Amino acid sequence: MLFPAEMQATWKTGLRDAVAPTLAALHQLPLSEITSQNSLSPAAVEKDSDEQTAELKRQLALLHSDLQQLRSQQNNQGLTERLFHPQLVQAARLLPDQQERWREAGWLNVGNEKVREKDWVLKSDRPLVDVGTDQKVNVDQLLLTNRQIVGQIDQVGRWSSTYRPLTDEQFRCPATILNRETGQRYDDLAGSLHGQGEPECSLEYIANTIPVSVGDLVVLADPDRRFPAPLLLGEVKTATVAQNNPFWEITVAPVTGDETLREVSVITERLNPVRLAVPTNETEKGARK
Template sequence: MLLLTVAVYVADPRGSLTTARMKLHNVLSPGRLVVAAISHKSNQGGDATPAENSLSGAAALQNALLENELQRRQLVIENARLRNELRTARSQTGAQTIVGRSLVNFVTTRAKVLSRTGTPSRLREMFLEAGQQAGLKRSDVIVEGHGMLVDQGSGSGVQEDQPVISGLAVVGRVASVSRWVSVVQPVTDDEFSAAVQLVQQGSQTSNYAARGMLEGSGDGFCRIVGVPYTAAVAIGDEVFSADIDGIQGPRLYFGKVVKAEFSAGGEWSISVQPAFHRDGLNEVLVVQAKLNSSVKAKQ
């Protein structure tokens, strides 16, 4: 990590990577975030009771640690990406490249969690009544499924199979959609699957490793299949998305490998602890791929 910090400063004397420097500084000095958060609270509300001060300090500590963890995950992804790009650049030395605008961008739609177990009967009645008044069919307003119900639907551009995240962690995918709401299938569901790639962390670097298919196991965990026994796998490896709906895009975080054993079929048997906590979710983001409107069609 120290070498990565030095590399950023040497490669960027003009300060164009200030954001990356700050993230590195935060990860290398997590105590600074905690001290700053607690000091800020201490300087406010001089009349607060000791109990209130204690609760405020604990909340500040928790927020600072969460921020530090998110920054760490971002650096893990960025470190692996830069090493991969460096290898590619070395193999293509001397080739002429043309840099243009990205054709596809990824955006998110914010959605509130209405229910964690499908559509409650009261909501179903409200949707039917509103649909009748608007001249809509039942299939337009009622969505089936037993997953989480969120308050964004086809009217907001939400479509089936779009990833759903909370922070950097993958919650699941959109399983079914109506005009106003959608049902989200969690990553732990036994019918969920997604292409993933392992990222292994060394003492100073992070590297992309084996690819496979992540599947829900139905018991609160996930498993990865399709990884040959010849691949390097270890407990603690981080699991990220390999693509988004088949399109190369931002790396979304699934969780960590908590069990890795050889199976009789010549593959690894890999268990993954998901990164998200379903019970505490009140809001999620739906990830959508959009064509760049500023890119004109070629004549």
């Protein structure tokens, strides 16, 4: 496969910069230390070689993913601007004591019924975030932290909303496979990640024509490449194909995220201002009429 000259130059520069510190460090080592390192046992050399191979494979997968992203962007340059763009609404997960006081109306009991939160939020057992209809949040929108999907909006109140973790039985999300070895994504053949009320999730409707291996990543399906990088949902734990079944049977170890991190983002959508803008010549025509 031949790559553009400018891309080859970029990779060569990156490789040169990556190995430069190592070469400089080797020149500074005394000859005795270099000799002692070369006298490692065969088992130690083999282990070190395996680790280096694994790291090179990971870097190669990232390079493949970046290359595909560049190709997708080049192919989409001539397309019409999308009508909707993703927009992140900043939110925070309520701490346990905050949730308790909120549900007991400890902050709402001010003698005015109009300020009360919606009952379906207050009476739910699911965790809470501090945004609601006041921030134009809607049901089923995804929660994001550190490029990891950690939940999905369940019920929306005026100022707060409940959300379903990935393992919740009602969690559903379009998902696909990202091959850990090659960085290949299969957004056009996406399936659905299902919570099961257990520590593991299932990935449904992935065609058995797609290569799937244990350790492959499960990411949010994004055929339009709306996001600059894959949004992680989990990792393939088991993958089998039953006889005469057109789909894989896949169990997924979902990302757990850091529960101590309160800051999250709700993935919403906004109208693309480029599409809404009226061309100057059309404005002039309307004025003449």
